[in-house]
Amino acid sequence: MRRNLWILFSFIVILTTFAVFIDIPQSPFWGQKIKALLGLDLIGGTELIYEADLSGSTDKMKDLNNLSSVFRQRVDELGVSEPTIQTSGSNRVIIELPGVKDMNQAVSRIGATYELVFMQQGTAENGVQLNDYYDPAYTYPGYWKTTELTGRQLVNAEATFQNENQSNLQSSPVVSIRFDNSGKAKFADLTKNNLNKQIAVVLDNKIVTAPSVNTEITSGEAIITGSKDIKEAQQLAKRLNEGMLPVPAKLVAQQNVGATLGKDSLKMSALAGSVGLLLIALFMIIHYKTSGLIAVFALLCYTTIALALYKLIPVTLTLAGIAGFILSIGMAVDANILIFERMKEELIAGKSVNLATTDGFKRAWSSVRDSNFSSLITCAILYFIAGTGPVRGFALTLGIGIFISLFTAITVTRTIMLLFAGSGAKRFIHV
Amino acid sequence: MYKIIRNSKIWFILSGLLAVVGAAALIVFGLRIGIDYRGGTIMEIQSINSNRVEITTKSLQEMGYSGFQVKPSGTDGVSIKLGSISNDEHLKILSTLTTNLGDAKEISYNNVGPTIGKDLTTRSIYAIIMASIGIIIYIAYAFRKLPKPLSSWKFGVSAVIALAHDLLITIGLFALIGHFYYWMEVDVLFITALLTIMGFSVHDTIVVYDRLRENFIKNPRQDIAVTTEESVNQTLARSISTSMTVVLVLLSLLILGSISIRHFILTLTIGIIIGTYSSIFVASPLVVVWHKKLQKSDR
Numbered sequence: 001m002r003r004n005l006w007i008l009f010s011f012i013v014i015l016t017t018f019a020v021f022i023d024i025p026q027s028p029f030w031g032q033k034i035k036a037l038l039g040l041d042l043i044g045g046t047e048l049i050y051e052a053d054l055s056g057s058t059d060k061m062k063d064l065n066n067l068s069s070v071f072r073q074r075v076d077e078l079g080v081s082e083p084t085i086q087t088s089g090s091n092r093v094i095i096e097l098p099g100v101k102d103m104n105q106a107v108s109r110i111g112a113t114y115e116l117v118f119m120q121q122g123t124a125e126n127g128v129q130l131n132d133y134y135d136p137a138y139t140y141p142g143y144w145k146t147t148e149l150t151g152r153q154l155v156n157a158e159a160t161f162q163n164e165n166q167s168n169l170q171s172s173p174v175v176s177i178r179f180d181n182s183g184k185a186k187f188a189d190l191t192k193n194n195l196n197k198q199i200a201v202v203l204d205n206k207i208v209t210a211p212s213v214n215t216e217i218t219s220g221e222a223i224i225t226g227s228k229d230i231k232e233a234q235q236l237a238k239r240l241n242e243g244m245l246p247v248p249a250k251l252v253a254q255q256n257v258g259a260t261l262g263k264d265s266l267k268m269s270a271l272a273g274s275v276g277l278l279l280i281a282l283f284m285i286i287h288y289k290t291s292g293l294i295a296v297f298a299l300l301c302y303t304t305i306a307l308a309l310y311k312l313i314p315v316t317l318t319l320a321g322i323a324g325f326i327l328s329i330g331m332a333v334d335a336n337i338l339i340f341e342r343m344k345e346e347l348i349a350g351k352s353v354n355l356a357t358t359d360g361f362k363r364a365w366s367s368v369r370d371s372n373f374s375s376l377i378t379c380a381i382l383y384f385i386a387g388t389g390p391v392r393g394f395a396l397t398l399g400i401g402i403f404i405s406l407f408t409a410i411t412v413t414r415t416i417m418l419l420f421a422g423s424g425a426k427r428f429i430h431v
Numbered sequence: 432m433y434k435i436i437r438n439s440k441i442w443f444i445l446s447g448l449l450a451v452v453g454a455a456a457l458i459v460f461g462l463r464i465g466i467d468y469r470g471g472t473i474m475e476i477q478s479i480n481s482n483r484v485e486i487t488t489k490s491l492q493e494m495g496y497s498g499f500q501v502k503p504s505g506t507d508g509v510s511i512k513l514g515s516i517s518n519d520e521h522l523k524i525l526s527t528l529t530t531n532l533g534d535a536k537e538i539s540y541n542n543v544g545p546t547i548g549k550d551l552t553t554r555s556i557y558a559i560i561m562a563s564i565g566i567i568i569y570i571a572y573a574f575r576k577l578p579k580p581l582s583s584w585k586f587g588v589s590a591v592i593a594l595a596h597d598l599l600i601t602i603g604l605f606a607l608i609g610h611f612y613y614w615m616e617v618d619v620l621f622i623t624a625l626l627t628i629m630g631f632s633v634h635d636t637i638v639v640y641d642r643l644r645e646n647f648i649k650n651p652r653q654d655i656a657v658t659t660e661e662s663v664n665q666t667l668a669r670s671i672s673t674s675m676t677v678v679l680v681l682l683s684l685l686i687l688g689s690i691s692i693r694h695f696i697l698t699l700t701i702g703i704i705i706g707t708y709s710s711i712f713v714a715s716p717l718v719v720v721w722h723k724k725l726q727k728s729d730r
Contacts, residue, residue: 041691051546089550103540107518251518252544261538265689272688276680283676319692320620323684327699330680331631334673338638341669367641370573371634377565378630382623385558388551391623398627 002422008415016301019308036311038098039318039393042266044259045098046106047389050249052091060090063247068093069238070204074110077136093249094389103256111251116151116208116240118190119144119200133206133239140207144200147190151203153183157240159233162223173233175209175224177240184220192216201240208239265319273326277303280333288340289430294416295336295409302332302408306401315400321393328401331375335409338371339364340431353429354421361414368410372402433667436660439716446596446713453603456610462602463609465616466512468552470545472521474511475504475538476528483509483532490531494524502613508538515544555622562626566633567591573637578648581655585721590636593714594706597632598625601702608697615694624698631677632706635670636714642666643715659719663711674707 040047050071057063068087075083075095084096100106121127127143156178161171179187190199191213200210201224211224227233280299284292306325310317317325343360351359379399382391420429435442466473480486487509488501499513516524521540528535570590574583602625609615643662650658681700688696 049544049547051544104518104522111518250544253547254518254540254542256537256540258538261691265691268687268689269684272684272686273680275687276683279679279683280676283679287672319689320623320695323688323692323696326680326684326688327627327677330677333676334634337669337672337676341666341672345665367638370637370641374566374569374633374637375627375630377569378562378626381558381562381565382626385554385561388619391619394620394623394627 002419005415005419005422008411009419012301012412012415016304019301019304022308022311023304037314037316038262038266039316039321039389040096040098040255040262041257041319041390042262042317042322043098044101044257044262045096046100046103047097047253047255048095048103048107048110048251049088049253050093050095050111051252052093053248053250054091057247064091064093066241067247067249071095071110074204078106078109092252096389099259101256101259103254107251107254111249116154116201116203118147118149118187119202120147120190120194121145121197121199128205130200130202130205130207133203133208136206140200140210144202144207147186149179149183149186149190151240153179153186154240155180155183157237159227159230159237161230162225172225173227173230175227175233175237175240177222177224179220181220184218187220187222188216188218191222203239209236266322269319269322269326273322273329276326277329280330284333284336288336291336291340291343291417291429291431294413294420295333295340297416298336298408298412299329299332301412302401302405303329305408306397306404309400309404310397313400315396316393317397318390318393320390321397324394324397325401328398328405331372331402332405332409334371335364335368335406336413338368339410339413343431347431353426354418357414357417357421357429361410365410368406372406375402432660432664434660435663435667435712436656436716436719439712439720442712442716446600446709449600450596450603453600453606456603456607457599460606460610462606462617463613463615465618465621466541466543466548467618468548468555470515470543470548472511472513472516472540472542474521474524474540475508476511476532477508477536477538478528478532478534479507480532480534483507486531487511487528490527491524494527500613515542518542551619555619558626559622562629563591563594566594566629570633570637574640574644577644578651581644581647581722586640586718589714589717589721590633590640592717593636593709594629594632596713597628597702597706597709600705601625601628601698604701605698615697618694620692620695621698624695624702627699628702628706631703632710635674635707635710638670638673639663639666639710639715640718643718655722656719659715663715667711670707670711674703677703 052064052067054060054063064087068085071093072085075085075097078097078100080097080100082098086094088094095110097106122143122145124143127145130140130144132138132140154177158176160174160176162174194213195216196213198210198212201208209224209226211226224236227236277299281296284295286292288295306328310325315321339360342364343356346356346359347353376399379395379402382395383399417429420426476487484501484503491499491501491511491513496513499511502510504510521542525535525537567587570587571583574586577583577586605615605621609617639662642665643659646658646662678700681696681703685693685696685700
């Protein structure tokens with residue numbers, strides 16, 4: 001029995017030590033930093049919400065995902081580190097750009113309507129110069145002018161393999177594309193007029209690919225060769241798919257937070273959290289003496305483990321999220337209070353310290369469980385239903401906090417108290 | 432032993448008064464709805480121009496805006512609140528202000544379109560309804576094994592009445608505060624606070640009810656008023672202590688923490704204090720009064 005307690009105790013110590021190493025910015029073990037993810041309200045940055053007009057869409061999910069990946073492509077070009085781009089609900093895309101101060105540049109770069117067009121060679125008078133899609137530094141030679149053919153007429157684009165001739169076993173990756181009926185005629189005209197010339201597939205005013213026309217194509221189906229490997233062909237097919245149906249998107253909400261504002265908030269929250277922790281420690285020790293001290297130790301275990309978990313999962317910490325964590329510190333000792341009060345009653349009833357400890361934990365458990373469960377219900381509802389950024393952050397930190405605190409407040413405290421109660425040190429146990 | 436149950440009339444009158452005042456404040460003043468729900472724009476501009484508020488107001492009027500608010504914020508800032516605008520309009524305002532103030536710098540900008548606000552409103556209402564149902568089901572489940580003649584639905588309904596009482600008083604109080612202080616807005620964090628209060632307030636009630644059940648099983652022939660009085664007194668210290676630790680951290684957040692979530696923390700603090708009060712002084716006396724009334728009518 002005591003041996004088990006010591007094993008449990010060692011486990012707790014190892015777990016907490018491990019958590020401390022994750023918490024501190026520069027761990028001596030794995031050298032590199034495990035960074036905490038901070039929300040926009042703390043590090044500053046820009047949040048944009050776009051609403052897609054999917055009224056003319058046949059496959060809303062696909063179009064929204066395409067829109068989202070186009071946004072990602074554009075954000076990547078802005079050079080933002082760790083952006084998040086996610087679809088929300090049935091028709092929205094939320095873009096978070098940490099550290100981006102110039103919101104207006106971001107809006108103009110990200111928000112332009114995109115459309116896939118097929119272009120043919122033009123002159124300086126009727127055409128424009130275009131850059132490469134993958135390498136914006138590269139400008140294609142010559143000028144390009146639009147044709148009547150756009151992504152609207154494209155119905156399918158997929159990466160596949162093609163055998164160049166039957167005797168050759170080696171196959172090369174290609175992208176096969178197919179047009180609808182109106183596109184078929186337009187594509188036939190385009191290929192007829194541009195025989196042995198390059199045409200360009202242009203997305204976002206950048207050339208995705210510029211194949212040469214070898215023959216007039218009347219079937220409305222074509223193959224784009226020249227991809228180095230299947231990966232590149234898949235990339236190309238993806239770009240074409242993105243441009244098939246231009247989905248108009250409207251900026252419906254935007255938010256920009258200065259970095260200094262966020263930094264101050266972070267410092268203030270950290271101070272408030274430390275003071276809160278200290279006040280609780282004082283309260284517990286004054287109220288419950290040595291038992292209170294053990295509860296404070298459990299609370300410290302809780303704090304380090306919770307913070308480590310937030311880092312590992314990772315949970316994006318917003319201002320509200322940090323408030324949720326600090327609130328959970330206040331709730332974490334509640335289980336201890338319920339247990340200690342119960343122990344008091346058991347001791348008054350004349351039980352020995354050892355028995356009072358065991359029974360105190362056993363009998364307080366139902367009320368500890370029931371009372372925490374109601375908070376978990378509201379956390380779940382906040383996370384899944386009310387869920388916007390700050391609310392989710394709050395619900396997640398509080399919810400995770402309640403779970404871990406159930407472990408620390410009960411297992412950690414009980415193990416230590418039983419170790420005391422079963423030894424000569426039991427006279428130190430007061431509640 | 433404190434005479435909490437015996438004096439339940441006093442608490443009922445007090446709670447009734449508070450609830451009436453809360454409802455009145457809500458009807459008379461209404462709530463200050465934030466841009467999260469209504470849609471709109473908040474711009475924080477920093478400028479050392481000493482006439483910054485006047486100049487900003489005048490600039491916006493000249494640009495043809497109406498129904499906006501300009502307030503000083505911090506030592507060298509102004510906070511502008513207006514309807515939902517496009518990014519082009521935003522840029523125009525910014526450049527006009529830069530010209531007129533001489534040194535306008537945008538600290539933060541927040542714009543919420545009307546569709547987003549509408550969507551959030553629906554989701555928030557849905558969340559409150561779901562949370563209420565979830566908690567009622569949970570209470571019914573937690574007290575499914577009550578010995579006769581106690582009935583679990585009486586416990587459940589009493590707990591829900593206490594909960595509604597907490598929410599009504601908290602919301603009413605914030606209608607009152609919102610009437611005088613512009614930062615006290617109903618935004619998505621306010622709703623979050625209300626749901627958190629619901630979760631936590633039930634927690635205290637459950638601790639008292641749990642004890643009442645235990646004592647009733649031990650001594651079923653004793654008058655329910657006496658049993659409840661004992662139970663409330665036995666759990667009084669822990670009810671207060673558990674709320675106290677939460678209020679302690681909330682107070683330190685309120686005093687030392689970031690000002691941008693002050694309304695959120697204040698809502699939580701007040702809601703949790705009222706919730707603790709109601710679980711001791713409303714939820715348990717209600718069960719007794721109800722039980723006694725039924726006993727009388729049985730005879």
